[in-house]
Amino acid sequence: MKKINILFVCGAGLGSSFAAQMSTEDVLNHLGVEAHLDHVDISSAVSMPSDIIITAENFRSQFEKFNIPSETTIIYLNNIVSKAEIEEKITPVLKEKGAL
Amino acid sequence: MKSRSIEILRRLLEDLPVDSKSLAQEFRVSQRTIRNDIQEINDYLEQLGVLEIQNSKEQGYILQLSQEQQHAVVKNLYAFNEYYLNRKERIFDLLLTLSFSSKKIFVNQMEEKYQVSKSTMDQDMRQLRKLIEAYDIQAVSLPREGMKLIGSEQSIRIMLFDYINETVGVIDFTNELKMEISPLKRLLTKYITPFEMQKVKDIIAHYICEIDEDIYQKQIALFMLVWLKRLRVGEYIDTVTSEKNHGQQNIAHCIQQVAETFQLSVPESERAYIQFIISSFNMRELDNPFEWTKIQFLTMQLIQHVEAQTHIPFTASGRDLFTGLYQHMAAFTNRVAHDIQIKNPLTEEIKKDYGKIFRSIQSFMVEEIDSSFNRVTDDEIAFLTIHFSSVAIKINKLLQPSYKCVVVCSHGLATGNLLAVNLKSSFPQLDIVAVLGAGDLEIVDKLDVDLIFTTSPLSSITLPTLELSPILNKHTKEEVKQFLHANQGLMRIVSTEQKYTQFFNQILSLIEKSAGNVSPEIYHELKNLFQKNHLRVDMKEILPMLKDVLTDRHIFIHEPCEDWRQAIELVAQPLLKQRNINPEYITAMIETLEEHGPYIVIGKNLALAHARPEDGVNHLGLSVATFKEGVTFHHPTFDPVKIVFCLAATDSYSHLNVMRELVELINDEKKVEALIEADDLHTFKNILFDQSAPMIH
Known part of the structure; x- marks a missing residue:
């Protein structure tokens, strides 16, 4: 099975996105899912193809302006380091993509 | 005292390493017997009123005496000991008598002198004959003349020079006491007196002053003494040497001085002979153009050969090696041509430490078309090795010597691979060329390897082999260590x-x-x-932890603050001061926030201010400030923010560990609350770095 790509996005692509990636890594380990994870700033996010984009709620309005391909699912988080929120929101998406 | 005890005491007096195990092996007795011998020696020493032998675990037995005490023991020892000589000493004495005494010597006299049986004497003679045979010299017994050495005079002198060198080592003419302690040296002084030694040495030191290397001086002195003694008993060389006089005045003066001091009339042929010999010891510029090109060429070839075998880039090392080596080669080839070779006291160490270079020079000598090089001694090769090794050290101090080896495993390749990985991680100096099954053994010959590690016994293998279990433990590691140590000579120096x-x-x-x-x-x-x-x-520098980057200067506690802009400016100050960031980085942080909203608020009461590396980061840094009243960042759920971190990252990953710790912190609400409450630096740090707070009783 192909590893799925998950992209973490924030304003600078270094802090919050990286923090979110770390929390997600723990969640994925717990779920037993292998994925390719990376973090970028919002301006680079459009040019990087991915299966899932995970970002903070405050970026919703900006993402809605972008032309994100329909096969990419975007997950918005209120608390970007909350493992509970991440697990709750990512599980259905992973099932849908066939990764779980 | 027993003769064995005397022998042991002599060694102790000579400062030689003495331990009961090797002594037991040498004398073929038990270690217990050796301990009894030591006791006997101690009793003897006690009578003399000197210190006892000390036994130390590392060094074995040692005897530490002052010079006078040493002298007293030696004197007493020889008075006590009724001239017992062992075989080596008897042969040495016999040969010196035959060579340096003008008296007629008969075997039966010698039996009496040494107090040995006829059969023992016959055996001694057999060994002596074998020894001098290599020089085409014979020892014959004539009815009325007694025993005589028959052979060319040049050969006899060279034989004596070699034999004395070999038997007593390089003589230190200045230390009379040392001469007395060693029985062999003591025997030598019966034939060549300490006075003669001292005189000759002084004359050489005076006239041939360009020989600053002690060893050359000593060797010239020994050869001159042999020459002198042979002239004294009326033995002259039978042919006139055709060698041209190189016109070195100082050597001529030196010879003249020796002749005068010892009132010796020296024929012209003998003068030319010894002049030539001395100059062959001497490093010198050659004045014969033919020889000059020949030796230049030979030197170049040698350097190339050694370079090809050791992979150390000697030719690129400039002229240092060539000049030094050329001068040495000039004197060396001369010596080789006349079968004189210098004794080198460091040969064994050089062989051990620079085995690769040593062996490559040795192979050059064997391959050299001129068959005279086949007889070059290890001592001479060791001298050449020194020239190369000193340059090799200079070329690259980081030369990484390694062992080329192969792992053979009968339990299957997976086990073999595991063993290989474990060996490699414990012994990085191993260069494991291949992992083989027991069936692939014939490949070993085709591989360029020096050592074998195997999990089962191997037959018909000539390389050094260590059998060990596939799982490395403390014990097997020690075995490997010893095995590698024993095979140090096989280490290869790889050009870095x-x-x-x-x-x-x-x-x-x-x-x-x-x-x-x-x-x-x-x-x-x-x-x-x-x-x-x-x-x-240093991984601390590559992927630092929170406490590696966050020092006291980076922490502000309970700062007053108006709004989030001021908060960011404040928390960034330490980073700006220490030039982690440039001023534009602060602007960038504020602008990103204005553009994208308060995404830097990553948890309840917590914000992580940052921008991109290209916005003005010089090197990784982190600072933090706490605000008692809190600052509004306009975040829907996490306001007010009471702790603001400021991160300056240089790339996407070097702050990995710092981020991990921060994420952990965000998820630990209690810890965050405690940090907010902390009202001094010390408490803050203790909580953040998880150090338990000082106990209060």
Whole structure:
């Protein structure tokens, strides 16, 4: 099975996105899912193809302006380091993509 | 005292290493017997009123005496000991008598002198004959003349020079006491007196002053003494040497002085002979153009040969090696041509430490078309080795010696691979060329390896082999260590130059692979690559932890603050001051926030201010400020923010560990609350770095 790509996005692509990636890594380990994870700033996010984009709620309005391909699912988080929120929101998406 | 005890005491007096195990092996008795001998010696020493022998675990037995005490023991020892000589000493004495005494010598007299039986004497004679045979010299017994050495005078002198060198080592003419302690040296002084030794040495030191290396001086002195003694008993060389006088006045003066001091009339042929011999010891510029080109060429060939075998870039090392080696070769080839070779007291150490260079020079000598080089002694090769090794050290202090080896495993390749990996990680100096099954054994011959590690016994293998269990434990590691130590000579010096080219290319391909993006994989691979090349990287600097970057100067506690802009400006100050960031980085942080909203608020009461590396980061840094009243960042759920971190990252990964700790912190609400409450630096740090607070009773 192909590893799925998950992209973490924030304003600078270094802090919050990286923090979110770390929390997600723990969640994925717990779920037993292998994925390719990376973090970028919002301006680079459009040019990087991915299966899932995970970002903070405050970026919703900006993402809605972008032309994100329909096969990419975007997950918005209120608390970007909350493992509970991440697990709750990512599980259905992973099932849908066939990764779980 | 028993003769064995006397022998042991002599060694102790000579400061030789003495331990009961090797003594027991040598004398073929039990260690218990040796301990009894030591007791006997101690009793004897006690009578003399001197210190006892000390027994130390590391060194074995040692006897520490003052010079006078040493002298007293030696004197007493020889009075006590009724001239007992062992076989080596008897042969040495016999040969010196035959060579330096004008008296007629008959075997039965010698039996009496040494107090040995006829059969023992016959055996001694057999050994002596065998010894001098190599020089085409015979020892014959004539009815009325007694025993005589028959052979060319030149050969006899060379034989004596070699034999004395070999038997007593390089003589230190200045230490009379040492001469007395060693029975062999003591025997020598019966034939060549300490006065004669001292005189000759002084004359040489005076006239041939350009020989600053002690060893040459001593060797010239020994040869001159042999020459002198042979002239004294009326033995002259039978042919006139055709060698041209090189016109070195100082040597001529030296010979003249020796002749005068010892009232010796020296025929012209003998003068030319000894003049030539001395100049062959002497490093010198050659004045014969034919010889000059020949030796230049030979020197070049030798350097190339050694370079090809050791892979150390000697030819690139400039003229240092060539000049020194050329001068040495000039004197050396001269010596070789006349079968004189210098004794080298360091040969064994050189062989051990610079085995690779030593062996390559040795193979050059064997391959050399001129068959006279076949007889070059290890001592002379060791002298040549010194020239190379000193340059090799200079060329690259980072030369990485390694063992080329192969792992053979009968339990299957997986076990073999495991053993190989474990060996490699414990012994990085191993270069494991292949892992083989027991069936592939014939390949070993085709591989360029020096050592074998195997999990089951191997037959018909000539290489040094260590059998060990596939799982390394403390015990087997020790075995491997000893095995490697025992085979030190097989270590190869690999030119790091080649390795650096390879290293360079490996870095290039990693850059290619990363496509400019730094990821944990790239970090990991780069780290491994550096480790492979023995470059130690301080991971604290590469991937620092929170406490590595966050020092006292980076922490502000309970600062007053108006709004979030001021908060960011404030928390960034330490980073600005220490030039982690440039002023534009602060502007960038504020602008990103204005543009994208308060995404830097990453948890309840917590914000992580940051911008991009290209916005003005010089090096990785982190600072923090706490605000008692809190600052509004306009975040829907996490306001008010009471702790603001400011991160300056240089790339996407170097702050990995710092981020991990921060994420942990965000998820630990209690800890965050405690940090907010902390009202001094000390408490804050204790909580943040998880150090338990000082106990209060």
